[in-house]
Amino acid sequence: MVSILKRSLAIITILIIGYWLAVAMSHIPFGQDKMLVGQYYLNHVKDQTGAVNAVTAIVVNYRGFDTLGEVTVLFIASTGVGALLWKRKRERTARVPGSVVLTTGTRFLFPFIVLFGAYIFIHGHLTPGGGFPGGATIATGFLLLYMAFTVYEIPHKGFEVTEGLVGMSYVAVGLIGLLIGSYFLYDWIWQTWHVGTVGKLFSGGFIPIIYILIGLKVGTELSGIIDNMLKEGVSGND
Amino acid sequence: MNCISCIDYIIIGIMVLSAVFAVEWRDLLAAVVGMAAVSLFASLLFFFLQAPDVAMTEAAIGAALSGAVFIFAIKRTRRFETEEEEKPGWWVRW
Amino acid sequence: MIEISAYYFGAIALIMIGLYAVLVKKNLLKMLVGLSIMETGVNLLLISIGYINGKSAPILSEGVGPKGAVDPIPQALVLTAIVIGVATTAMALSAAIILYEKYGTLNIEEIRRLRG
Numbered sequence: 001m002v003s004i005l006k007r008s009l010a011i012i013t014i015l016i017i018g019y020w021l022a023v024a025m026s027h028i029p030f031g032q033d034k035m036l037v038g039q040y041y042l043n044h045v046k047d048q049t050g051a052v053n054a055v056t057a058i059v060v061n062y063r064g065f066d067t068l069g070e071v072t073v074l075f076i077a078s079t080g081v082g083a084l085l086w087k088r089k090r091e092r093t094a095r096v097p098g099s100v101v102l103t104t105g106t107r108f109l110f111p112f113i114v115l116f117g118a119y120i121f122i123h124g125h126l127t128p129g130g131g132f133p134g135g136a137t138i139a140t141g142f143l144l145l146y147m148a149f150t151v152y153e154i155p156h157k158g159f160e161v162t163e164g165l166v167g168m169s170y171v172a173v174g175l176i177g178l179l180i181g182s183y184f185l186y187d188w189i190w191q192t193w194h195v196g197t198v199g200k201l202f203s204g205g206f207i208p209i210i211y212i213l214i215g216l217k218v219g220t221e222l223s224g225i226i227d228n229m230l231k232e233g234v235s236g237n238d
Numbered sequence: 239m240n241c242i243s244c245i246d247y248i249i250i251g252i253m254v255l256s257a258v259f260a261v262e263w264r265d266l267l268a269a270v271v272g273m274a275a276v277s278l279f280a281s282l283l284f285f286f287l288q289a290p291d292v293a294m295t296e297a298a299i300g301a302a303l304s305g306a307v308f309i310f311a312i313k314r315t316r317r318f319e320t321e322e323e324e325k326p327g328w329w330v331r332w
Numbered sequence: 333m334i335e336i337s338a339y340y341f342g343a344i345a346l347i348m349i350g351l352y353a354v355l356v357k358k359n360l361l362k363m364l365v366g367l368s369i370m371e372t373g374v375n376l377l378l379i380s381i382g383y384i385n386g387k388s389a390p391i392l393s394e395g396v397g398p399k400g401a402v403d404p405i406p407q408a409l410v411l412t413a414i415v416i417g418v419a420t421t422a423m424a425l426s427a428a429i430i431l432y433e434k435y436g437t438l439n440i441e442e443i444r445r446l447r448g
Contacts, residue, residue, distance in 0.1 A: 010355045018348045022336055025344070025377075030337035031385035038382075038405045042390065042398040054390040054401065055291050058408040070412045077419035084426045120294075128290035128391060132415050136298040143306055199393075218415070222303060225422050229310040229429075250342035257346055257369050261353040261362070269365050276346070280372050283339070288389045289379050289407045295414050296375070304368060304418050311361065311425040315432040319359045320439075 050190045051125035051204040059130065060207050064185040067210075068170065071217060075167060078221045087233030098148040106148040113141035121215030125204035131211040135218025142223040146230060154227055159220045166217045173210060246286050253279035264319045266312050274305040339380040346373030360428050360438045364421065371417040375410045382406035 035042075041062065042054055051057040059067055097103070120127075121134030145152050177186030189195050190205030197203055253276055260272025277300030284293040346369055353366025382403035388396050390404040428438065435443050 007356055010352065014348050014352055014355070017351070018344055021344050021347070022340070023334055025340045026334040026336050028381060030340065030380070031383055033384050035384075035403050038403040039398075041404060042392070042401055045398075046392060052392050053291075054392060054404040055407045055411065058404055059411060063408065066412065070416060073416055074419050077423045080423045081426045084423075084430055128389070129294050130291060130411070132411060133291075133294040133298045136295070136303060136415075140298065140302050143302075226303075226306065226310070229307060229314075229422070229426065232314065247338055250338055254342060254345045254349070257349045260369065261349055261357070261366060266359075266361055269362065273365050273368055276369055276372055280376055283342075283376060284379060287339070287379050287383045288387065288402050289410075290389055290391070292375075292379060292407050292410050292414070295411055296372075299414055299418050300372065304421060307418070307422045307425060308361070308365070311429055314429050315361065315438055319362060 046198055048191075049187065049205055049207070050196065050198055051207055052199060053125055053128065053130075055128075056124050056130045056207060056211070057204075060124075060210050061187055061205065064174070064210070067214070068174070068185075071167065071170065071214065074218065074221055075163075078163075078225055081225050082228050085228050089234050090231040091234050092150065092153070092230060093232050094150040097150050102148045106144050110141050110145060113144070114138055117141065117215070117219065121211045122208060123201070124211040125207045126199070126201070131214030132218055134211075134215040136222060138215070138219035139222035139226065142219075143226055146226065154223055156227075159224060163217055163220045163224070166213050166220075170210065170213050170217075173206060173213075246283065249279055249282055249286075253283070266317055266319060267309070270305055270308045270312070273308070274301050277301045277304065337380070339383075340377065343373050343377035343380060346370070346376065349373075358439055358441060360431065360440060361425075363440075364424055364428065367424075368417070368421055371413070375413055375417075378406045378410050378413075 049057040117134045117137035120129040124130040174185040187205040256275040281297040350366040350370030390401040
């Protein structure tokens, strides 16, 4: 009796909130030109940043500080997962190995998956993508290795050292801009040295450099999260 | 019978239906598959709205990694939503 | 009645379905499924606001000029939001694993009664 009352009250509340949201969205016409700041970014992205992809230029160059905040949030989440699930001795508890198709296919496909992920984040300023889908593809490659073999583990020391170094390099790239004499995260490659032409691989200022750092960081971080969640604590001699 | 230019209405309908199923099924593995299907159809809609970066990111992260992390959590806890349904009986789970 | 586009309707429907799962369901993992569906709905709503009829993707290669592209700013915001969404979902799931190991159940009404 109480649960039916609670359920109907929840449905009425949700319908009221949905109607209120729909009335609000009806004042925003779908498909009309309402750009204000976006038009300025689109007009000036080729000569101020050197990139062809406007979205990645906004994420790294015009709004680079927010991307630094997002990398920090990812780092906090990965550390939180590792801290919550910590046991003194952990190991994998999978008992059934993958079939022959899975193991053979994984051995062939894993280098190509890592190569494809690296292609996505190196060409972030020319084609759609960037650092985040590239890092996620690399983490998916490691997930495939976990599924196929029952004794596989990622090398912990190497991944953790890589993750820390790459995070510090991002802040170091920003501090170089401060040392030159301008603001934090100043694009010194494109605006002072004028390296490269628009549309080729060696253009875009420091966008490829930062996306390589972000791609490596996201890939190793998500692999670390998967590794922490798969292992269970083994009671040793406690 | 159906017009070819109203494909986005069809995909929005399938996405909302899949979300209703994801919330309603009591087998948690099936609910995770429904959630991954919602992510997949949202990635298709991002492509129709001329946003290729967002479509790639949603396909790589929402459909693959979010579902995988959920399945690892189900492995270490229970699979069915309430305890009565783990007894054998084909008429209970749907 | 009011008239809204189909994309707005789909995004608002996803948000409402996710909110229903968070309010009514009792299993902790089902509430997290609802939360994840809500995040997908919010991202869809943000991108469908920035769409302009007849324009193309914001990658300014040979055929597309600065006046022929859709709004790039909502796409930059949503690119960040998707990755943060999966990170917070992973952390909430590891908290749910810890709760199960301590209390033996995932029903939120049982957990509310047991203390310590």
